[in-house]
Amino acid sequence: MAELEAGGRTAVVVQVDGVAVGVVGVADRVRADAGATVAALTALTGAAPALLTGDNPRAAARLGEVGIRDVRAGLLPQDKVAFVRERQQAGRRMLVVGDGVNDAPAPAAAHTGVAMGRAGSDLALESADAVIVRDELTAVPAAVALSRRARRLVVQNLVIAAVFISGLVVWDRAGTLPLPLGVLGHEGSTVLVGLNGLRMLREAAWTQAVRAGTGHV
Template identity: 70%
Template structure:
């Protein structure tokens, strides 16, 4: 709130400024929210004088990103937001999200993340605001949108999307899975080589040159296998169907 021209002016959420509103202002708030917008109430000397409707614009790649994440993880993303439920559901429906949890405070978002983690789920949180920072920290992995992200969100997240493109998120997930698969493969290959060399030396006599060649050869194979992540095909974008 602030004082303008001798009058006290307050701007904020209708539920906090005037929770028991039943007059014309309540109808105006309902009309704005039914249109899929977030209502902001303006009070002058504790009297409602206006309602402002604020609408979030969808990113061009939002729907494709949700579809790609759903295909990758087998689960549709969940929308956690502090906005009113009607506006949140209107926006979520446009991108294919059905599970919407609206009107959440930062601690409510953290509680949702903790609940999923208690169910032994791996949780990835994507956010850009100060209110998202606690949830980013609580999740197994937090990704902040770099261009519009708050400093707190950027510092808290595990990764930052510098280009501010939602389509990058499915790419990161797919690439992370490929990297994990390569690590497992490399451990298996190295284990097989070492086991064979040790068994050979215990059962018979392993010539030193052959032992060195076998050990260093396994290192070369593991390194070459890891270099596969540098191929352009490894950076395929699930949203665009090409290289990221």
């Protein structure tokens, strides 16, 4: 077991009737897009991601090759929640991505929890605020970029509606606003807000979010 763990593997002991008969070494496979995802999240959020895992420290240290420097290993589910709350108390807004049963409490405690849908456990999917259906890590920064664009769109719509309504109110208070123009102005602002919101349904919106998430704008 010590030899396997020293080599960066997680040791699993196989028992038969309470007697140890073998040891299996399990190693995580680093995805090809992991490094790009870590770099993109760092660029988007201004802070490097941290890795919270229940694996042994040597196995977790192997993931430093993708750019993660803050690695917390040997954690139980409550330890992950404690880490998230500690950062929140320090004024950070936490985004937690997970897919396992042990990961479920941490996304639930974070400001935003994201679950990887294809490989995620049912508990992780239920506790997350958002589910990434695609089995691609780069979809995580893309979803962050898309959500920020959606937020900007909501602010734009609020400004459009406020400008139209304020203009109609001022016009009516300063003089006489004809009813047809009042209706046209009110309904016109609603149409503009709707058309502006429909931009998020275009395929180009996701493409631009992917480019922003990967740093290729």
